[in-house]
Amino acid sequence: MSRIVRVASGQGFWGDWLEAPRRQVEGGPVDYLMLDYLAEVTMSILQKQKERDPAMGYARDFIGAVESVLPAVVERGVRVIANAGGVNPPACAAAVRAVAAKAGAADRVKIGVITGDDLLPRLDALIAGGHALANMDTGEPLSAVRDRVLSANAYIGSVPIVEALKRGANIVVTGRSTDTALTMAPLRYEFGWGDTDWNRLAAGIIAGHIIECGAQCSGGNCLYHWRDVPDLGNVGYPIVEGHEDGTFFVTKHPNTGGWINVPSVSEQLVYEMGDPSSYITPDVVADFSSIRLEPAGENRVRVFGIEGRAPTDKLKVSIAYRDGYKAVGSLVYAWPDALDKARLADRVLRQRLDRLGLRFDQILTEFVGADATHGRLAGDAGRDAPEVQLRVGVRGHDRAMVERFTREIVPLVLNGPPSVTGFAAGRPKVEEIVAYWPALVDKTVVQTAVEIL
Amino acid sequence: MRVRLLDIAHARSGDKGDTANVGVIALRPEWYPVLAAHLTRDRVADHFRGVITGGVERFELPNLRALNFLLHGALDGGGTQSLKTDAQGKVYSTALLRLVLDVPDAEARAAGLPPA
Incomplete structure (x- = not known):
């Protein structure tokens, strides 16, 4: 039997279940804990926080998560990979270091910090150098909204994460890494997959896609026979068991709720x-039409046959602007004729807004x-609803x-329709x-850096 | 025979800018060919007429027994600009499952489809 590398998902977005990281490292064997904190507009929220306080700008939840899994990291060798660094990975790393020091474990934590994705300080130079950073949906050049830009980050891939792991980091903090790279990188590192090993790299990316939203593949938000999903109160977050050839299994710890099946x-x-x-992705173009799924036991799905090909020479850039x-x-109208009352209130409101100019x-x-x-x-x-909420x-x-x-809005309570x-x-x-x-931006423009603290 | 999509498929939706995607997955392997044959791009575009402002794209994934639809102009601008309750297109999935297909009787019986 080939060697298995276990990557556990402990956070699907910033705001996800605080219990999940600890449950993942305590519920059974795992080698890596992967935590995804960033959505499209998260970077701009973090940028606003950094403007107010230069020591902020990262996902604060991550510090609590590290605290909750620190014993597993220092005693059992579980390694943590997270894009919690947001627009300030060095500050995030400093906060992680402080938590480790407080627990008396500073000498057993090596933090890998990955930077280079933040293009905000370089934006004017890039535009002057002929990089239009045109909007992928509208084609408009970024110069149209340049003065309102809050943040600009290139999506970076697995390479710097692999380097941090090679250099011995047991907690890796990145900025705008792709969500999928957080899972693919440890598999690539452990199995020594090459730069052009397209099929295996694509398998790692698809493993990442499956677990990057946490419980959303293990029974959470699952429409398939949703009434039958067992014990969501105790839901188990997903784990990828990777193999050298790119085959992997999706599973979860025993004695947890939810389910993992082909649907x-x-x-x-x-x-x-x-x-x-x-x-x-920055590493590979994955083909979802090649994916094969088959049941492999209780709460276990085998994923195989995945194909990939060479990536493009561009990186996607996530820009946020004011x-x-x-x-x-909103207001709530009650039966009878709740909908008609709400409709009348809307007409009254619009009439008043109009009269105010x-x-x-x-x-x-x-x-x-x-x-x-x-x-x-x-x-x-x-039509006969017991209540209707008017939302304008x-x-x-x-x-x-x-x-x-x-x-x-509120005046309508006394001077609009009844109930x-x-x-x-x-x-x-x-x-x-x-x-x-x-x-999009040329790949050659973005140079990432890895620092081990 | 009239067949409710809700009875033969499950679905999940998400967003990318002002576009919502809906992945529709056959509840049984033998029902995928019915989806592939009858849940056409035009049928879905017609279903969402007046609900979305842009066009519809369709992709087939026989390996997952799924179809993927991109609904453009579905999110009132999308992301943080959208004023909609469902600004991220999370429940376009069940909006699509409201669709009712017309499947020839012989084909429906052969596939064991539940009638509406």
């Missing part, structure tokens, strides 16, 4: 999928309980107008919109 893994495979034949303001307010880029009304999630496809199911959102570039809108409640939260909050600008 649960299939649901996660199609999540956020584009063209399945070309899943592009794009105006928004606010969303407020202009917005958009006003969106939804009737929660009738049409909010499926639109007209919901039919007339909301506005978006615009004039903050004062959005602010004024927030004052027009209304659900206003306890008071006036809605105005939020700045941080929008997402996807772009």
Whole structure:
């Protein structure tokens, strides 16, 4: 039997279950704990925090996670890989070091810090050098919104993580690594997969895709026979058991809830999928149409047959920029005729906004309980609903107008249609919109660096 | 025979910018050919007319017994700009499963499809 490397997923996004990392290292054997914290707009939130305090700008949850798994790291050799560094991996590493020191384990923790993905300080030089960083969806050059850019990070691949592991790091902290590289890198390192070992590298990426959203492949958010998913209260997060030839098994610890079966893994495979034949990463282009799945016992699925090919010469860049303001307010109308009352309230509200001369880029009304999630496809199911929530959102570039809108919701309780409640939260909050600008940049422009602390 | 997609498939959806994707997976292997034959790009585009503002792309994954649909202009601008409750397209999956297919009787019986 070939050697097995176990990579456990302990966090699918920033805000995921705080219990999960510790449960993964305590529930059974694992070699690596992989924690994914970054979504498209997370970097901009972190950038705002860093502007306020230069020692911030990383996922703070990670420090608590490290604290909860430190005994496994120092006593059993479990290695942790996380993109928790956000826009400030060195500050994140310093916080990890402080936690290790507090636990008296400073000398047994080697932190690998990966930088080079942050393009914000280099943005003007890049644009001047002919890199348009055009929006992948609209084709517009970045210069159009340059003065409003908050953060700009290239998605980087497995290479610097592998180097950090080679140099002995047992906690690796990255910035904007791809989610999938966090799983592929340890498999690549352990099995010595080569730079052009496309099929195996692609297998590692697909292993990463399956477990990068945590429990979403092990029974969480699982539509397939959802009533039958056992014991979600005790859900087990997924583990990849990798083999040298690129075959891997998806499983979870014994005595945990949820389930892992071909349908649960299939649901996660199609999540956020584009063209399945070309899943592009910095390391390899993976072909999802080559994936084979088969049941391999209780809560165990075998994944094999995966094919990949050479990557492109570009890296994707995740850019965030300020794009105006928004606010969303809501009220609840009760039976009888809840939907009609909510509709009347919406008309009254719009009449008042209009009379005030407020202009917005958009006003969106939804009737929660009738049409909010499926639109007209919901039919007339909301007609005799016991209650309907009126939910109105506005978006615009004039903050004062959005602010004024927030004052027009609550008065409807006394001066609008009857049978209304659900206003306890008071006036809605105005939020700045941080929008997402996807772009491509030549690979040669981005040089990553690995430091071992 | 009329067949509810909800009775023969499960699904998951997600977002990429202003595009929602819906992966539709046959509940039984022998039902995948029915999906492949009848759940066409046009059929799905028609289903979402007035709900999304852009076009529909379709990809086949016989290895997973799945189809993947990209619904463009589905998220009111997408991400943080969107004012929608479902700004990330999480429940477009079940919106697609509302679709009802017309499958020739002989084919439906041969595949053992549950009638609507």
